Amino acid sequence: MLDLRVIRDDPDRLRASQRARGESIDVVDELLAADEARRSSLAEFERLRGEQKVLSKEIPHASGEEKQALLARAKDLAAAVKAAQAAADDAQVRLDELAMVPSNIVLDGVPAGGEQNYKVLREVGTAPELDKVRDHLELGEGLRAIDTERGAKVSGSRFYFLTGVGAQLELGILNLAMKTAVDAGFTPVITPTLVRPEVMAGTGFLGAHADEIYRLERDDLYLVGTSEVALAGFHANEIVDLDAGPLRYAGWSACYRREAGSHGKDTRGIIRVHQFHKVEMFIYCREEDAIAEHERLLGWEEQMLAAVEVPYRVIDVAAGDLGSSAARKFDCEAWLPSQSRWMEVTSTSNCTTFQARRLGIRERSGAGPRTVATLNGTLGTTRWIVAILENHQRPDGSVAVPTALRPYLGGVEVLEPVVPTRR
RNA sequence: GGAGGCGUCGCCUAGUCCGGUUUAUGGCGCCCGCCUGCUAAGCGGGUUGAGGUUCACCCCUCUCGCGGGUUCAAAUCCCGCCGCCUCCGCCA
The missing domain is CATH 1.10.287.40 (Serine-tRNA synthetase, tRNA binding domain)
Incomplete structure (x- = not known):
């Protein structure tokens, strides 16, 4: 609004x-x-x-x-x-x-146009040189880390099990993300994943993307697609104190998405799934601080990507491809060797006062209460497993573990296939 | 799921039975001023939020968990809902 x-x-x-x-x-x-x-x-x-x-x-x-x-x-x-x-x-x-109809006013400098009109801000790292490229599912199955067949048996398509080192890898990514956030001064939060309609509406997700969202009709609750929803609702209808600086929260939650409009897209593996985990940064700050906070969020995302040693690029998303709440959005896209393309792994949005106005989140200022700005950004998700496996694979189907993740995998430096991978 | 209790302007609190003299009482905290070597105390004033109007001051309307209703008039009476607490049942 x-x-x-x-x-x-x-x-x-x-x-x-x-x-x-x-x-x-x-x-x-x-x-x-x-x-x-x-x-x-x-x-x-x-x-x-x-x-x-x-x-x-x-x-x-x-x-x-x-x-x-x-x-x-x-x-x-x-x-x-x-x-x-x-x-x-x-x-x-x-x-x-x-x-409620108009989307947020885009900031100066945002590229005009649609999905294809993004602007590449920079590329960091270099793609690995691989004679024989295995995709993340082949690698994950070899490591007994990813099981999509049983996922489909139990829950249907786009569901999966993470087993053994796969489960450890996910926990490693999420824990490293949490540690990064806490070190940066964020308050760690484990959030509800079912929310009331007014909270879902307040974050702007019930507009054009309503089909993406699971709804529990009997209970009139929605399953969140990101902990951003719960973290935005956290201070709904409150007057918060920003005298000591922005409020920074890092939410850990399961995320649920219907993927209604993506039939046939990314059907293999765990790139596009109905349920995954994510650590999400969420910031409440003064309107005039929002642009600087947005840069900081991008900085922490890049710090995480550097830690897992994956090549990536940063794009400035075009106006027509922004969500309704966002005034500007930067995505980080990791290199995906098996498809020779870039894959979104983080997304950070500056929602200015758009969400906070709907949700009634204000701060005290000299001239009386005024609406705060909200921002969000990804610090780690299940999907990162894809980028890590593919970029750190070795000719024999084993995968090197980035140094920063080793503590979460018992110090192991290389993940070895449990059965020889076919090729 | 059942029974009961509670919800008042940051916090605590009076008012609700019996509608109008309530512009919602008082205290704490906070802000401004006075006083005082400094501080504290004391004294005086201010202190929910939203909207309208206005250059501004002023003024007006709404706001007692939320939404309806009764009435000339509702914090107060009636109905529905939400949240919190206690107990019982069920499940873990």
Whole structure:
């Protein structure tokens, strides 16, 4: 949700943003009209209500015929107040609905256009030179680390078991991510993965991407696709204290995604799955600090990628490919040797005040409470196993363990295949 | 799942039975001022949030967990919901 006062004062900013995203600009004028309708109907209600209150106070002091006359007038007025209130409420509801329509205003510098119009900011590391490339599933099966056949047997397609070193590898990635976050001053949090509708809506996930989300109809709860949802809801309807600096949380949770629109895409292995684990950074800060915090989030992500020694590039995602809440988004994409392409492994969004306004998250400032900014970023997920296995594979199907992960695998330097891999 | 209790402006609290003199009481904390070598104490004032209006000050409306209803008038009466606590049952 956007700040109506900004739209009122500078509607062209929203028009430019909508254009960059490839979204409707008509909504701007509709919004301005609805706002005007709301204000005039509200003024009428308040005028009548004020009159009613004055009259109502005279009644106990009156008596006899005078009182009867006052009562009669008051009764008429009560009906008028009720009607005016209904009109004002309707206008408010219409405005509220419209206000939820536009996506966040993109920041200056964000590339315009769609998914293909991203800008590459940098490439770090070099792709391994491999004569014979095994993909992560072949490697993972050889190591008895990944079992997608039994995953499908038990839960269906896009489910999997991580076994042995596979389970250890996932825990290693997540624990290293948590350690990185805690060392950077984040508060570690284990979050709920089922949330109420208003929290899901508040984070902006029930718009265009509603099909992606699992819903438990009997209980009116949603399964989260990221702990961002719970961490954003954590301070919902609160006035937080940012005097000591931004609030930084690192959430560890399972994540659930329906992958409704991705039939036939990434069907092999564990690149695109219905359930995985993730450590997610989440920041509440002052609006003016958001851009700097965003850079920091990207920095911690790159620190993690460096630690697992995987080549990657950083892209500045184009306006049309941003989520509705994001004003800017940087993705880190790891090199995927088996497909000779880049694969998203982290994503960090600056949501400015968009989420916080919907969720009622404010801070105290000299001029009274004001809405905070929220940001999020990935620090590690199950998918990282894919990038690590493929980039650290060796000709015999074994996989070198990056130094930073060795403590989480009992000090082992190389993961050896349990059965010879076929080729 | 059943029974009971509770929810008031940062925290605590009065008011709710019996609707109007409540612009919601008082204390703590916090902020400003006065006083005082300094500090403390003391004295005076301020201190929920949202919206409207305005250059600004002022003023107005809403806000007593949330949403409805009754009434000229609701913190107060009625209905529904949510959250927390206690006990019982069931499950682990």
